[in-house]
Amino acid sequence: MAASGATALAALKIGGRVAFERLVRPKARRAEDVPCSPDAITPEWLTAVLCQKVPDAVVTGVVVKPASAGTHERHQLIVTYNEAGRRAGLPASIFTKSLPSVVTRMIGGFNGTARVEGRFYTQLRPQLEIEAPIGYHAASDRKTFASILLLEDMVATKSATFCNYRTYVSREMAEDMIDLLASLHARFHGDAELPKRYPWVASYPRWFTIGSEKMSLEHYTRKAFDAASHVIPASMLAQRDTVWAAAIRALAVHDNEPQGLMHSDVHVGNWYRTGAGKMGLCDWQCLARGHWTRDFSYAVTAALTPDDRRKWEKDLLQRYLDRFAVLTGTRPDFDTSFLRYRQQMVHALLMWTITLCHSPLLPDMQSEETTVAMIERISTAMADLDALRC
Structure with a gap:
């Protein structure tokens, strides 16, 4: 209230x-x-x-x-x-x-x-x-x-083409996206000075908590599950009452493991492709400090078709870990990283439930077609990997 x-x-x-x-x-x-x-x-x-x-x-x-x-x-x-x-x-x-x-x-x-x-x-x-x-x-x-x-x-300047939910993201494009994220996350990975030099970059748990309170996220997520029930897998609908608890549990990794700089809103609509074929990332308004799996999970589940995501997700994770290791000298464990990938999907989903259903005081941030497509992709990934139970 x-x-x-x-x-x-x-x-x-x-x-x-x-x-x-x-x-x-x-x-x-x-x-x-x-x-x-x-x-x-x-x-x-x-x-x-x-x-x-x-x-x-x-x-x-x-x-x-x-x-x-x-x-x-x-x-x-x-x-x-x-x-x-x-x-x-x-x-x-x-x-x-x-x-x-x-x-x-x-x-x-x-x-x-x-x-x-x-x-x-x-x-x-x-x-x-x-x-x-x-x-x-x-x-x-x-x-x-x-x-x-x-x-x-x-x-x-670069003859860029901006992506949207209709853009087919090829394997080459997906790999370039993953490489960019690894470079972004590596730059300040584990840097204890990051919150001191840039205190305006909130930790992800704080960013999530403040935003969810201001926008009544839990309430509108429940409404969005009704509004998008026609695209959400049955197994996810059956677990709808566990979504918020899973979101709160998933915050722990951002407090307990090394933080870095995160974009936090890496859905396909915030990517572009230059005339030279390089993938680029725009719209940095949701910037936060947190664990890299938040961005990785969101990008993979929101950008790829479900079939491609199923075929490529482990290869893309391995590619990310290889590049991250070269840039930081640190190689995260694959199995633990895949678990984090599954856990962080719920936060990707909540970016779109509040987009579909929100206070009348807030603008329509995306078209309904885009929003429903994103909810379908992310909830399908969550169903495939039983993300709410991990």
Whole structure:
């Protein structure tokens, strides 16, 4: 009840602020300003945030084009510069993520995920040797919950194609995804300084607990089992009352074994493929500290068809462990890792039960077709491997 009251109060506060912004239409002009929407972006603001290292460069114009909406609204900026800016090769096409509406500020601002993603791109992305977008600028306002993120336009720079639940992930693509995850997890594996240097990256148990309380996850998971019962295997439906207990048990590995950096939302829709054929990972708003099997389990169960997952999952795990050993000097036990893989599936599933059924104060984060497809894949994997009993 307390969590529900806090959510309602935040919604009222955000609703009043958004109404004010739509009436007044404030513009961002100084570097410290946080545009309340893409329409608030001006050439002056872009000059301040993009041209700091090229003193003579000036943004002379900007055109805003809508792209898509979900937990954030996404837009493309077509930016023009003076001669100095053009000579410096400053980005002419930029991908933006922002929170201009009540529902997007509730999920990205109130929950803090937009701030985390912005800090990832400014503080951690430069330290990672993986295929992921470059961040040009990030800012957020804790009072209004507005946020802006300026990112590399991967379509313009690398001819990227973004995946979705209809994308067939081949063995080659799956192996490249696994290699990227191993590189990500290895970079800060077991680093005791990680929580000290980056305290804003929550441990996964804390991330899960706070998020589940704010969004009433257990309640909406029960509703989602009803709504998606036509795609959930019968053995899983029969064990539906054990799902929450399994989720709580699965948190223990994140506290008891070495932690590293996790993406935490590695479903197929957050992957892209460059024109050169490399798999890349975007949408870092769910970043957390935890055990690598959380990401591995989620990626394999959500990206692959059930038949391919059954054929490849052990080979992909062995590939991950081999690469992880090369990068860290540590080789986790295969059987223990496979057990963790099974245990962590429940947390992958809960990312989609709350997507299917949620508070009316939150946005529809994905289409129903996407959400049901993800629930079907992950719950099928859980049924195949009796994941709720391990």
